[in-house]
Amino acid sequence: MRYRVLGRSGLEVSEVSLGCWAIGGPSWRDGESVGWSGNDDSASISGLKRAFDLGINHFDTADVYGDGHSERVIGRFLKEVPRDKVIIASKVGWFRGTAPNAMQPIHIRHQLEQSLMNLGTDYLDLHYFHNTNFGPNDLYLAEAAELMRQLQKEGKVRVIGQSGYSYGDFKRVCPVTRPDVLQFHYNAFGNQFDQPDTNLFEWAAEQNLGVVLFGPLAQGLLLDKFDPENPPKFGEGDVRASNLGFTKERLLEIRQRLVPIKERFGMEVQDLVRVAIQFALAQSPNACVIPGFKNVKQVESNAHGAGNPLNSEEVAFIRSVIQKA
Template sequence: MNTLTHRVLPGLHATVSTIGAGCWTIGGPATNCGVPIGWDDVTDDEAYRGLMRACELGITLYDTADVYGLGRSERLIGRLLNHVRRDDVVVSSKVGYFTGTSRHAYEPHQVRHQLATTLDNLNTDHLDIYILHSTDFGADDRYLDRTIEQLREFRQQKMIRAIGMRAPHAFAEEWAAKSGGRASDTRRWLHLFHRIRPDVVTVRYNLLSPLYSSDETDIFSFAQRHHIGVLIKQALGQGRLLRQRSTAYRTFSTGDHRTADPSFLPTELRRLDERLAPLRDRFGTRLQDIVRIALRYVIQHAPHAAVLVGFRNAEQIQTLVGSLGDPLTEDEMIEIRALLHPNTSAAERFDRAVHRG
């Protein structure tokens, strides 16, 4: 039975399942310019069965990129599109990290080539969302104007329906008026945003994301004001939030991005275990308990966004969708924030609520 809710994604003006399929993980291990960018423990057959199960569960949003498995993720989704009505699903892909033999990933001919290859891989004549995967537009942004022009041409030609770009992991619009590195980064992103004028942004958000004060405009409020859609990635912290304390620390292949990510070092995972311990003590240590808290927290915080979840097989996507359970109460949302961010106003609000009770 389909229990997934659906939302209208602003900017795209299309209805999508609240939970979307994040298809980076099914690309498998890969490297790009010597940098590990993939995931271990992936087979085409298992990944494809995962996509089919996602479809059966009611997921209608599939997000990939040209660089995910260097086309492997796109080709797997292309197999799926052979078995579903194209108008019944929303597909997004990305450009900007794969240079090939060009001088830069945003060279005009490279962008055209990558879109043509992406459409061929996906076995479709159009993308619903085409996302600028990188904000590196060359020295002095030499490729920025032509890239913007090219994507708008794609949209006018109906090769894509919407233009997307990445948002910062931490963002408050008001930071732009301050000083320091965070202010400079915020001004830079706002400059690009107003030049590109995207229809959709992607952003990392999960239980560990920073909280913002009432006088700060976070990315979700910013997007709502500008009538653009939001795709949330890493809602499960690339699987780190689901890790059991008893899980042994592991090593990864040279094609797995985690081999170069400091957040997967044993020392960092131990710190994360300690931070999550009060949450698990309060809400449960079973996998389904953790999945429910992690996904419901994000879904309810961002009621106008779609939440992408990664998987490598049918069992994983079944577990994620099947563990959604009941929505969190407002008191539970406050308590979660207090447990994970004890030195914030959320902790003070929870303390007051407990004493009132």
């Protein structure tokens, strides 16, 4: 396992870390599926332990993942490893309870205390604003940012992060939230964050910000493991049920685009795991990836994608093949 420093945050994390959304299980928000089906807590715990043994030291969760269930599973894991040997990240911003907005400061404090209780720890290494919705006209933005700084002073939060879903949103709120780490969605399919006018990697580099990338495997779509003639069916409460990437037509299209990737880098799923993970990591020396998992096998597959970087020509080749018009 190789390690990287997340920019000015000073946090040294495994380049392949773990996203813990899937181990939260099925969940819903405002009637929409926002969790994952098929999880098993014993398998999740075994996966977390195996990750630690393989050198993975950074585990990313959120208060909303399974409505706290992901945090509680990690809490069980934390009882069996030295707390100072792991980096635990959580987030606030999607679950609002009875508050008018999830970023209302008193709600942020409440959720942090609940997250700490769920995790069985007295501090978070990294605490994110999970999105950029700070209320109408950013009503709670300044107060939320001020509270997060106060939580730092109290020793309950080491590093502040900002997660978001558009370049404009990051540029709008970051001057106020002043995060040291950014988290956003990125993989070899590309998105707005690698475009000339909205290149978040370049902006983060200018500010010496750490970068944490979720979705590096595109929920498995970059691994060619789904049969287009028999698209997967997902259980209730599973966010993938609404992903149009799992249609027959899209699976066939992706399979065709992966043909030259397989020919060059290898035909096995593990070869494609390495390509997907290292493509994302190649975007910034201050970046790590947080692929998800549900069991030991997936943890081992993710971990084995580390330590074998792509060169610039290989990155350009992958981009030209996967992102072709």
